[in-house]
Amino acid sequence: MSCRVKICGITNLSDALHASECGADALGFVFYQKSPRYISPEDANKIVAKLPPFITPVALFVDADEALVESVLAGSARWTLQFHGNESPEQCQRWLRPYFKAIRMKPGLDILEEASRYTDASAVLLDAYKAGVPGGTGETFDWHLIPDELPKPLILAGGLTAANVEQAVNAVTPYAVDVSGGVEQHKGIKDPLKVMQFITGAKRG
Numbered sequence: 001m002s003c004r005v006k007i008c009g010i011t012n013l014s015d016a017l018h019a020s021e022c023g024a025d026a027l028g029f030v031f032y033q034k035s036p037r038y039i040s041p042e043d044a045n046k047i048v049a050k051l052p053p054f055i056t057p058v059a060l061f062v063d064a065d066e067a068l069v070e071s072v073l074a075g076s077a078r079w080t081l082q083f084h085g086n087e088s089p090e091q092c093q094r095w096l097r098p099y100f101k102a103i104r105m106k107p108g109l110d111i112l113e114e115a116s117r118y119t120d121a122s123a124v125l126l127d128a129y130k131a132g133v134p135g136g137t138g139e140t141f142d143w144h145l146i147p148d149e150l151p152k153p154l155i156l157a158g159g160l161t162a163a164n165v166e167q168a169v170n171a172v173t174p175y176a177v178d179v180s181g182g183v184e185q186h187k188g189i190k191d192p193l194k195v196m197q198f199i200t201g202a203k204r205g
């Protein structure tokens with residue numbers, strides 16, 4: 001089975017449809033207002049309504065208010081959730097939707113223990129750690145630090161590009177890879193060629 005691909009930081013319909021046509025499995029929408037990739041719940045739900053079947057839209061939150069999560073979920077039954085902040089297992093589970101928990105590779109953090117807390121997660125997403133930046137850093141981390149026996153399917157993120165994704169897939173054999181900055185023209189706008197090359201590389205790995 002080839003590696004699945006999530007293209008994160010979608011802000012417009014054209015990028016969403018192009019990534020879908022190139023073979024993306026999931027598209028991420030950032031509901032974190034400080035991000036340059038922020039999209040409003042209303043605009044995101046308009047895009048989700050036009051996605052082809054079998055594409056999973058993923059709503060990304062960073063320690064969000066419940067009202068924000070509610071406003072996103074009200075627009076579509078298709079959402080999977082991704083929690084990229086310090087949300088507890090209870091906060092992640094309370095929406096009764098499939099969810100991914102992002103874990104940033106902070107030095108000294110016991111990754112196995114942290115991942116094991118989220119018993120209901122569909123997957124854990126491992127991302128680079130950069131103080132003060134919750135995600136979308138464009139930085140890689142040392143893949144050797146990934147524990148062998150993670151309790152959940154692994155989504156590998158952090159600094160992936162068309163140039164390193166095949167190597168990453170071969171080295172780590174993740175369930176899926178996740179990219180944002182590595183396939184952009186500039187923040188919030190995807191580069192069609194980079195998206196196509198990234199997905200091709202991930203699925204070849």
Ligand SMILES: O=C(O)c1ccccc1NCC(=O)[C@H](O)[C@H](O)COP(=O)(O)O
Pocket residue numbers: 008009028030032035036037060062084127134135136137138139157158159160178179180181182
């Ligand atoms: O993309 C953002 O701006 C962002 C902001 C706050 C939290 C998470 C964010 N993105 C999370 C993602 O899923 C990214 O795909 C992941 O962090 C990898 O990003 P990159 O290193 O740019 O590929």
